[in-house]
Amino acid sequence: MKLGRITGTVVSTVKYEKYRGMKLLKVRQLDLNLNEVGEELVALDAANSGIGDIVLVNNDGGAAQMVFDDKTLIASVTICGVIDSFTCQGKTTHCHG
Amino acid sequence: MQLARVIGSIVSTRKSERLEGLKLLVAVPIDMDTMQEKGAPFVTVDTVGAGEGEIVMWAGGSSSRQTDLTTGKPVDSSIIGIVDYVDVQGMRKYDKAKAESGL
Numbered sequence: 118m119k120l121g122r123i124t125g126t127v128v129s130t131v132k133y134e135k136y137r138g139m140k141l142l143k144v145r146q147l148d149l150n151l152n153e154v155g156e157e158l159v160a161l162d163a164a165n166s167g168i169g170d171i172v173l174v175n176n177d178g179g180a181a182q183m184v185f186d187d188k189t190l191i192a193s194v195t196i197c198g199v200i201d202s203f204t205c206q207g208k209t210t211h212c213h214g
Numbered sequence: 215m216q217l218a219r220v221i222g223s224i225v226s227t228r229k230s231e232r233l234e235g236l237k238l239l240v241a242v243p244i245d246m247d248t249m250q251e252k253g254a255p256f257v258t259v260d261t262v263g264a265g266e267g268e269i270v271m272w273a274g275g276s277s278s279r280q281t282d283l284t285t286g287k288p289v290d291s292s293i294i295g296i297v298d299y300v301d302v303q304g305m306r307k308y309d310k311a312k313a314e315s316g317l
Contacts, residue, residue: 118238118257118290149222149240149255163230163288173226173238173257177290179276184230184288197288198229205222205240205255206266 118197120147121174123166127159135190142166142196144174149205160194161185171212173198215271217244217297220264224257232287236260239293244269249300249308258291259284269308271295 125143129136140162146155151171158174163184166172174196175181181192202211222240226233237260245252249269261283264270270293272278278292279285300308 119254120257154254164228166228173224173229173233175288175290177275177288179279180288180290183232183279183286195230195288197233198226201225201227203222203224203240 119174119176120149120151120200120203121145121158121160121172121196122147122151122153123168123170123172123196124157125168133191135187136161139185144172144194144196146174147171149203149210151210158194160196161192162196164196164198166196166199171200172196173200215273215294217246217300218242218256218258218270218272218293219244219251220266220268220270220293221255222266230288233289236283236287236289239264239266241270241272241293246300246302246307256291258293259287259289260293262293262296264293264296269297269300269310269313271297 121144127141144160181195218241224238242251242255243253261281274291
């Protein structure tokens with residue numbers, strides 16, 4: 118899993134049937150200094166996250182199936198958790214304002 | 215499996231209920247030739263009681279969901295061992311006891 122920041126929402130009307138009722142979010146990967154790195158991804162939300170939240174981004178299709186308890190779900194990126202804080206080499210970063 | 219060094223931990227209250235009870239750590243990949251950190255840090259699940267500073271073995275993808283702790287959990291990488299020492303072609307590249315005593 119990687120750190121990410123929710124940057125927006127995605128609205129889709131015509132979509133894969135199983136995505137009906139699911140929240141699609143835009144997420145940007147972050148490094149440990151919370152600088153944006155890498156590309157922006159579209160993710161399914163499993164943690165009730167919102168714009169601006171620092172989140173755990175899971176980049177595994179199998180894990181997505183576990184989160185939503187559906188072995189036939191087609192998904193690759195999932196938001197699994199909202200991060201409160203993290204500690205790296207003695208330095209604690211709080212992710213809520 | 216690959217090597218990484220544990221450099222931190224993560225606290226998350228609001229998360230997928232399937233992730234509850236798992237210890238989340240931050241690790242950075244280790245280059246086997248130089249035993250130096252190489253590559254981007256990642257978040258991983260601890261299944262062996264690893265702590266900050268230790269060099270660990272980790273598995274990614276569906277293999278990471280094969281441990282007793284992570285079966286059926288939405289996990290994409292797991293720490294599955296703590297490294298005591300690394301020998302490559304007769305050379306001791308890393309020794310945990312020495313590293314911890316500062317030699």
